[in-house]
Amino acid sequence: MAPPRVSATTVLHASDSVLLRQAGTETVLLDLTSEEFFGLDGAGARMYELLAEPRTIDAVADVIVDEYDVDRDQLVADLVDLAAELVERGLVVADE
DSSP: OOOOOOHHHHEEEEEEEEEEETTTTTTEETTTTTTEEEEEEEHHHHHHHHHOOEEHHHHHHHHHHHOOOOOOOHHHHHHHHHHHHHOOOOEEEEEE
């Protein structure tokens, strides 16, 4: 089964099977199911923190755009791409 398509309006949340730890300036995710690590920094790490509660990428971008000096449209595009990868890896869950 293919992972769901992720868009700016897809409701996402962090997987319950993932531990999040800070390692210097990087946020490290450990998938307890696959025992694989995945590193995030900057806006990607902030997105993952915000997905502790179910949110859309649009809602995440609203928070991050106020914290970073970034173009909102580019931020949303980058977060959608990252979220799609995290969903595919099982680190983020898309609510259906």
